[in-house]
Amino acid sequence: MRTLLLISIYIFTSFSIRANEWKILKPQGAPKAYEIAANEFQKFYNAVTGEKIDIIDTPEKEVNLIVIGSDIVNRYTRDAIEKKIIKPLDLGAESDSYRILSVKDNKRDVLFLAGGNGRSTLYAVYDFFERQAGCRYFWDGDIIPKANHIEMTGLDIAESPRFMYRGLRYFAHRSLTRFQAEHWGPDEWEKEINWIVKKRLNLFMLRIGMDDIFQKAFPDIVPYPPTDKTLPEALPRSFYDRTTAWPLKYRGELRKHILSYARDRELIHPEDMGTMTHWYSCTPKAFLEAVKPTFNPQSGGAYLGNPTNAVWDIRDDKNLDNYWKLTQAHIDNYGSPNMFHTIGIAERETFDNREDNLEMKLYAYRRIINKLREHYQTAPVLIASWDFYLPGWKGKEINKLLKQLNPSTTIILDYTSDLPSNETNTHFENWGVVNKFPYTFGIFHAYEWENELRGHYDLIKQRMPVAAADPMCKGFVFWPETSHSDPLMLDFFTHNAWNPDILTPEEILPAFCKDRYGKDAEVMLRGWTAAMPVIKLVDELPARYKEIWAFAKKEITEESVKSFRDNEAIIAGTLAHVPGILRTLAGLPYGYGNKFIDRDAIDLARTIAGRQFTAELHRYAIAQADYRAGKCKINNVRIAEKRARAVLYALRDILALHDDYSMNASLKQIESVEQPINPAFEQALKGNSENDYCRSYISEYFDYYYLPQFEHYTKEINKALAKSKRPEIFPDVSKMDMQYIVDAFYNKPLKEMKPLNPKSRTNKTYRNILDSLAQDLEKYH
Incomplete structure (x- = not known):
C-alpha cells in the first residue's frame, strides 16, 4: 500500500513539474535587443525565485512559454494571431508601445512580452518584474524581492508613452x-x-x-x-x-x-x-x-x-x-x-x-x-x-x-x-x-x-x-x-x-518612499515631507558656502543688503521650522546598512544645512550693516557669526559621513579602472572643481578651503569690531585676500586631506550632528 502511495505521489509530482515548466522563447535572427530581453527575463526570474528558466529559439511541446517579441520578429506570436489565440497586438512599427499578455494555447500557458521594437520589448520585461515581483529600479541599484513563485497568468497590459x-x-x-x-x-x-x-x-x-x-x-x-x-x-x-x-x-x-x-x-x-x-x-x-x-x-x-x-x-x-x-x-x-x-x-x-x-x-x-x-x-x-x-x-x-x-x-x-x-x-x-x-x-x-x-x-x-x-x-x-x-x-x-x-513632488513622495525604502518608508516620508518647503527655496537661498571669499570682498552696506532683508521677509517663516526639520531628519535610520537610506539621509541633511548657511551668511551681513549704522549692538553681529559657523561646521561633518562627497574617494574609484592614471590629473581635477563656477558640496573643500576662508573672514570682521569706533568701511576688503588658502589647497595632495574632525559613520553620529545643530540654532537666537 505504501509503495503504491509513493508511486502515486511521484507520478503526481512529476506531472505537476511538467505542467508548470516554463521556457523563454526568443525570436530567431532578430536584433540583439530581443536576445538581451530574453536574457534579462532569465536573470531577473532567477534573482527573484532562485530558479533558472531555459531560453529556446523554437517552441517545444507541452511547455509553458514566455514569448519574447511581437509578430514582426517572433513567428510563434504571428501564428498565435492567425490562429485566433490572441488578437492583433496593435503595436506600431518602431513604436515604444508594448504589451504584456497571458493566454492559454490549448493546455499550455503563454506569456507574451512584446514591443513595437526591441527597446520596448525590454520595457515589457522590466515592467513585468516590477508589477509581478515588486522589483524597483533606481540609478544606484535595483530592489529585487525574493519569492518562491511569480504569477505569469491573468495579465493583459498595454502601455504607450505620451512622448516620442x-x-x-x-x-x-x-x-x-x-x-x-x-x-x-x-x-x-x-x-x-x-x-x-x-x-x-x-x-x-x-x-x-x-x-x-x-x-x-x-x-x-x-x-x-x-x-x-x-x-x-x-x-x-x-x-x-x-x-x-x-x-x-x-x-x-x-x-x-x-x-x-x-x-x-x-x-x-x-x-x-x-x-x-x-x-x-x-x-x-x-x-x-x-x-x-x-x-x-x-x-x-x-x-x-x-x-x-x-x-x-x-x-x-x-x-x-x-x-x-x-x-x-x-x-x-x-x-x-x-x-x-x-x-x-x-x-x-x-x-x-x-x-x-x-x-x-x-x-x-x-x-x-x-x-x-x-x-x-x-x-x-x-x-x-x-x-x-x-x-x-x-x-x-x-x-x-x-x-x-x-x-x-x-x-x-x-x-x-x-x-x-x-x-x-x-x-x-x-x-x-x-x-x-x-x-x-x-x-x-x-x-x-x-x-x-x-x-x-x-x-x-x-x-x-x-x-x-x-x-x-x-x-x-x-x-x-x-x-x-x-x-x-x-x-x-x-x-x-x-x-x-x-505635477508635484508631494504626489509622488509616498510611492517613491515605499518603493525605495521598504519597511522604513514611513519614517523617510516624514523626513522628505518635513524638508520639502526648504528644498523648494531654490532661488531664495542659492549656495553661498562655495563663494565665501567673493562674499567677503564686497563691502557691506545697507544698500547692498537690502535684497537680503527683502528675501528674509519672504523665507523667515519657513526657516523658523529648520530646527524641527533637523530633529525629524535626525530620526532617519542612517547607518544601518541600507545604501538608499544612507545616501538620501545625507542628501536631505546637506540640502537643509546648505540652505540654512546661506540664510545665516545673509543675516551676518545684515547684522554688520546694522551695527555700522548704529541700529544694533555688537552682540548681534557675534551671534550671527556663531550661527553661521555652527551651520558650516555641521555641513562639513554631514558630508564626511558619505563617500559621495569625497573627491579623494572619487579619485580612488577612477584609479580602480585598470588603466594608467595621468599624474597631472589630480591638479586638473582640483582645477575643474575649485573654479568659482564648479565648487560644490565636496568634503575636502570644507576643511581645506571653505572653513579656512570663513575663519579668515570672521577674524577680520572681529578685528574691526574690537575697535572703539564703529568702522566706516565694513568689512575692509583690502584684508580679504585669501589666495594663500587656495594655493595651500592645490599644494596639498588629496590623499593627505584627511577629515580634521573625523567621526564614525554611525546612526549616533548622524543623529548627534543634526540634533546639535538644531540646538545651536535655537541657542544663538
Missing part, C-alpha cells in the same frame, strides 16, 4: 564620481544604460567632450597627447583644463563601448555637428598650429583669451568642412547617423548689434543643416534651445528661426522649460512653438554647482500640462549639468516622461 523622445544628458564637468559622468568606467556606464532602459527612456547624449575625435578625424595633424603631462591647451586651475585621468586612446575605447552597449538596447544618441568647439571640446593646439582656422568674429582668439575654445568661422568652407569631418569621424568610429544635434553659435555673441547678431545665428543654423543634408538627407535634427534662454531670444526672434527650419525633420530641443522667465529669458510658451512647431519639454534642473535636492516644481506644475496637451511637443528631457543629484527628481521625471500626470 524621453532622454537624459550627461555633461562634462568633473569633481565627484556620483555626479559627473566623465569619471565613470565601463561598469558604471553599463549600470547607467541598463537603468535608462528600465525607466523606459530612449534617448541620451554624451556632452562629455569629444575624447579622441580630433585624432580620428585628423590623424596626420593631431597626435594623441602625452599620458603623463598636462594637456598642451589646458588652462590650469579652471574647467578649461581637460587633461584626462585615463589615456585618451582608452577614453575612445570606452566611448565605443558605451555607445555600442546603448545601441544594442536601441537607445538613440544624437550626433553632434556644427560649431562643436567649446570649453569641454577644445581644439587641440596641434590642430590650431597646423590648420590655422579663422574664428567667428568676437569669439576668436579673444574668446575668454583662449582660442582653443573658440568657434571657427563657418562662413569659411574649409572650417565648415573640418567641423563636418569631426562629426563623420564620430559616426564612423562610434556613433550612428540616426539623429543629429547642434548648438549653433550658442552663447557666443558675434556682433554688437542685436539684429545683426541674430541674423548671424540664423545663418549658422541654416549653414550647419545644409552641410548635414549633403550627407544625410532625412535624419532628424535637434536644435538646442540654450541660446534662446541665455542670453535670451524674444519670441519674434525665435519665430524668425522657426520659419527657416523644416518642421518635418527638425525639433527644438528645449531643456529650459523649468527655468524662471525674466525680461531677457523666456520659455517655450513665448516662442511660438505651441501647436505650431515640434519641440521638447525639458527640465534643466541644475547648473554644475547645484547638486543638492532642488527643483522649480511650481514652474513645472504650470508648464508641463501645456506641453502634455500639445501634439507638437515630441519629447520630455532631463538635461542638467550634474547626474544623480536628486533621486526624487529622477523619479518625478521618469514617471512624467512616460505619462505626465504627476
